Amino acid sequence: MEMQSWNPAMRGAYMKGAYAAEAGQPLDSCPYKDKRKEDGRITWSRAFRYAWQDGWRDKWKSKSH
Numbered sequence: 001m002e003m004q005s006w007n008p009a010m011r012g013a014y015m016k017g018a019y020a021a022e023a024g025q026p027l028d029s030c031p032y033k034d035k036r037k038e039d040g041r042i043t044w045s046r047a048f049r050y051a052w053q054d055g056w057r058d059k060w061k062s063k064s065h
Helices: 006-023 046-065
Strands: none
Touching: 006 046
């Protein structure tokens, strides 16, 4: 994964997810909710949620092996 090219805020969300997995927190403990605009369009919150979940999953996989 080429995280160096990521926005620093996205890198932070990814690392928070990895730390959560390391601490034994469940995947659904993600603090980033899927927020939507009034017209139903998505916001950047989904990108942060996915970054956090990617970090969590990557750490979980590395712990499992």
